[in-house]
Amino acid sequence: MAFPQKAAAVVGVYTTEQARGMERSMWSLELEAIKGALDDAGLSHTQVDGLIPMAYETPLNLHMAWAEQLGGRPITYMDVGNGSSAVAKATNAIAAGMANVVVIYFANCNNPNGPRQLKVQSKAPRVPDWQFMVHGAYMSVWYAMWTQLYMHEFGTDQEVFAEYPVQMRANAMLKPDSMMGHKGPITVEDVLSSRMIATPLHLLECPLDNDGGYAIVVASAEIARDCKKDPVWVLGGAEATFTDAYMTIPVPWNEPKGQAVRRCTEMAFDMAGVTHDEIDVAGLYDCYAVTVARDLEEMGFCKLGEGADYMKEGHLYRGGKMPTNTDGGLMANSHNGNPSGMHTIEVVRQLRGECGERQLDDPKIGVTLAQGWSVHGLAGTLVMAAD
Amino acid sequence: MEIDPDQYLRPLPRKEPFNAPFWEGLERGEFLVTKCRDCGDWNWIPYEGCRSCLSQNLEWTAISGKGRLMTFSVVHRGPPTFGTEPYGVALVEMKEKPRSIVVLANIVETDFDTLEIGMPMELVFENIPGENITMYRVKAA
């Protein structure tokens, strides 16, 4: 069976303000994002018949509540997913006649990922038995351990990874609503002299940890042609997982055969019928530089252990052969908790040609990768094409 | 809220009923892992079924407590209840095979400057004062 290429398109995207310490509810941010993305498409909420909320825990009664919020009409397609795979699954559902207009959305408010998540209480809080916070091993600690192992296995210089945030800051400076762009450029020296967070990661090597929301609207080809802006066509996409979230790690951690990211990327590229060389723009999950190195390896842009070299050669920076995270990514644009849809939104905007000062020269094909939940434990890949 | 430096305020496991033998083992100085009686494989973290053959015929079995340092981090910015001094977090790959047992734990009784990937490590046990639980940690062997 072939993936229903171009049966649907991304027709609307929207990001709310991305900031720290917002006094908003998640619901309010999600609703703003949904309205904004529908408006971007020129569609009405009465046309929505599919929902993919990306809240951390998404039981079916969440879909039910949103069905009522959106007018109390039958919603006929309810799913879960990440910022890449949800778009592919929505396309599939639309091709099968299960829905016509699917909204994918997320928001986060006052729910930090970093050490701030743990409030001081008068007695030791009790948590599930294998929960990582028992050991103070929040996200940056896991990725610090991954970075340490990667540098040890492949002899990566600290400077190569420290260049990544420098480039992302430069990208964010071209995006007026990015969180860090207005702070101006940074150097590798700035990165390596910033406060140590968890060895070997310094403050400027860690992602942001902010509030904000976003939404993506996927519609059938028929509807897409009449929308306000040019459709961005879905060529293929897939998702994969292999391990429980942040409790233990398989050996080897950097599996030469690849794991979830490899699997869903091979599937997505096969479905789309594109090769690695054809990608003009990418949005790769980039919570830390090591994540990007491993994204590139698992996705097949280079071999195991060569991801850092690929970064060093500048292929994913501006002017490189595959500009990546042109919005500044998770370190300089926004990391709003479950930000994988942000990568998809930036690639959609690039393929539409609406990125202003940071617009690439006529990109035709883009790829996005979502990953997370136990470092590459859960992944999704999406291939899209400009109209 | 003020932090009393003498009180243990970091999160602690609930001790879920399925894992009761594990927590009782720690009190005796044993680290128990579910070993499959049918195929012999180890299963960490504990699940109802063996990952290799899905058998539910599992036995809580003490492991050697010896392993090697798979990777680590010295954390300088932790949650407030982890104090102001850096703390160590490790992933230790235990000796038992074939399916690897990788234990996430804090590093104790070890000079952080001497940590090196691959070095021998061992499990140790720490009774938490004022709480009904013994925790597992790792240190240089």
Ligand SMILES: [Zn+2]
């Ligand atoms: Zn078995």
